[in-house]
Amino acid sequence: MKHHIFVPCWAAAFGVAAFFMPVAHAAEPAHLLAGYNAQAGANASPERGQKLFTTRQGRDWSCASCHGALPVQAGRHASTGKHIAALAPAFNAERFTDTAKTEKWFRRNCNDVIGRECSAGEKADVLAWLLSLKP
Numbered sequence: 001m002k003h004h005i006f007v008p009c010w011a012a013a014f015g016v017a018a019f020f021m022p023v024a025h026a027a028e029p030a031h032l033l034a035g036y037n038a039q040a041g042a043n044a045s046p047e048r049g050q051k052l053f054t055t056r057q058g059r060d061w062s063c064a065s066c067h068g069a070l071p072v073q074a075g076r077h078a079s080t081g082k083h084i085a086a087l088a089p090a091f092n093a094e095r096f097t098d099t100a101k102t103e104k105w106f107r108r109n110c111n112d113v114i115g116r117e118c119s120a121g122e123k124a125d126v127l128a129w130l131l132s133l134k135p
C-alpha cells in the first residue's frame with residue numbers, strides 16, 4: 001500500500017521540479033529585467049544604468065574598470081588582467097541567461113564598486129542599458 005502512494009508522489013514531485021527548474025535558473029535577459037522592474041516597482045532607466053556603470057562610486061573601481069565603458073567587447077579584470085567576455089547580451093548570448101550567475105556577480109561586483117549590494121532598481125537600470133547596446 002505504502003509503495004503505491006510513494007510512487008505517484010515521487011513522480012509528481014519530480015514533475016513539479018522539472019517544470020520549475022528552468023524557470024528558476026535559465027532566464028532570458030528581457031525576463032530578468034521585467035523581474036527587477038517588478039521588484040523595484042518602477043521602470044528602469046538606461047541612462048541611469050550607464051551612469052552607474054561608468055562612474056566611480058567612491059571606491060577604486062567603476063564597473064567599467066573591468067568591463068570597459070562600452071561593454072560590447074571583452075574587458076580586462078582591473079587587478080588580474082584576466083579576459084572578461086562582453087557583458088551586453090547582443091554581443092554575448094550567454095549573458096543574463098543564468099539567474100544564479102547574474103545574481104552572484106551583481107552581488108560581488110556591486111559590493112566591490114559601491115560597497116553594498118545593488119538594489120533591484122539599480123540592476124534594472126544597468127540591464128536596461130546593456131540591452132540597449134546593439135551591433
Ligand code: HEC
Nearest residue numbers: 061062063066078084085095096101102105106109110113
Ligand atoms: C574587479 C573587476 C570587476 C568589476 C569592477 C566589475 N565586474 Fe562584473 N564581472 C567581473 C567578472 C570577473 C565577472 C565574471 C566573469 C564573467 O562572467 O565573464 C563579472 C560578471 C558580471 C555579471 C554577470 C553577467 C551574467 O549574467 O553573465 C554582471 C551582471 C556584472 N559583472 C555586472 C557588474 C556591475 C554592474 C559592475 C559595477 C557595479 C561590475 N560588474 C563591476 C569583474 C568585474
